Amino acid sequence: MGTGRRGLIAAAVTVVCAVTVLAAPGTAFADPGPAPPPGATAPGTKDLEAVRAELDRLYRAAALATDQYNAAEERARRQSAELAALARKITEGQEKLARLKERAGAAARAQYRSGGLPDEAKLVLSDDPGEFLDGTGRVIQGQRATKGLITETDRAQQDLKTYAGDASAQWEKLEENRRAKAAAQKKVEKQIAAAEKVESELEKEERERLERLEREAAQRAQTAWLDSGILEEVDGEATGDGRKAVEFATAQVGKPYAWGAEGPAAYDCSGLTSRAWASAGLAIPRTSQQQWKRLRHVEAEDMRPGDLIIYFEDASHVGMYVGDGRVVHAPRPGRTVTITGAGSMPILGVVRPDPA
Template structure:
């Protein structure tokens, strides 16, 4: 935030005297060690090697940890977006307060000038001024001007009162916005702690595996994704998928696929790294269409379309909590930023549980 902007916010929040405390965060998950293998009496297996069943348990545990981290990332991104908006609103309120103070000072100066003019007439009632006047006609002209002056003074008083009321309202609004800003800063901090805790737990779990176990675990992940994709394709979904991308959809797909190979970093929106919704929101921004920042907001706010009607550029939302999103690019595939430790890649659209599909450029 620029120094001038900070100054405006500072001017606006001098009225703030309390900070809203964010509600306590939801339960965090403690890091867990990997299930240690029980030696399997086999001539072809090492005593330290885990069975596929045990590695499958590890895979499911890792998936759970990374999904929880993804949900926390959505919360972090939403809080950050709200905090940015509240900062902008505080700046606007600060500008209004500054202008209001300048206007009030001008009105007070005008009121003072009117008071000084009245003092110069001696504050005499009109009858006395008529009797003392050497030129009654001039007096009558002056009386008209006095009446105009009285009306102007009344208007001046009313305008001053409205300006003071506006300043009080701006101050109250600034106080409320400041409290919301602080609450969202706390929400960001809470989400960040949860993200870091979940990722650390997952990394610790993976670090306890031997090289051969990590390789087998990666193969199990690929097998699970292939099975899910094949099950999805076996429904005949591709037989109905013939939607053509719009010009904007093509541009969004072009941007997203150009990021393949870049690392996943939670909260990132490019250009060097992305999280899942950072990739999709920036892809559509490149096509001239601003969309919500998080996968949950994208699910809630964008137009939903049937899966069988999706076309390249549409966003596929995953899991019951809408914690992941990818962009459909055709032929039953998506481009997405999977999770920490992975890079932007192409995957089967059905390789994860689909919640639904949304269309950024509907209509």
């Protein structure tokens, strides 16, 4: 921000997810060894399942904090724009007030040059009463113009006072949202750091087996979702804008997840969906929670490609339905944008950005 703009804003103002950090487990996981007999539990499986659940909890908490960060960022961006608009209004108001004062000064100087005599004296001294009456008419017009000038000046001063008060309030809100953004950032970083610490203490074989457990859990959830017969009812076709959004989102497959990112190099979950719809010419809310709150809800059996599927009870994750029971989404830190089963995570509901 330039010094002029900072000075303008300063002048305008003068005028008037809970964070939990867990200690990483200190127990080393045993090598799985030979396959267990039927019905037995492989050594270390229970421990890795606990790790998987803990990682899921930590990354979900990070996702919730990311939503809070994104919401604060969006509000701060909007308030910065409003503050800039108010600054322009204040500048224009100051210039208008200066012009009005100049006009008032000119009128005062003209009255002084005319002598400023009372009307009775002018009538007595006048040789031509008709000329005096004409002059009196012009004086009345001048008085009315002066009264209008005073009224307009008062209004301009009041507008300046209002703009300055609004600017002060917007500045306070902007600072409040900057603080909220910083607090959310700390939450995200702490949750991700805790998750990364848990993962860093796993051996290579354990990490590979953990990934298999994640895929198996997702596949079980997807199978259960498909077994419900949902796809027998889902047959909606994408609109033209929906196809554009899907094409954009699927073209990002393979790019890394980064919290708070809106592309083009990386995305978080709602950054991907909001940018995909922006590419189709439609602005939608930035966060998954606001997408759930503000977009039109549709029944799952009525969904079509381009619709957004909101996940988990806290609406902390979102993916875009691409058809055939699949979604494209940005999963979490350490993962890339991918296409997976739409039912592989707990579904809260479906929303439709497209008004068509």
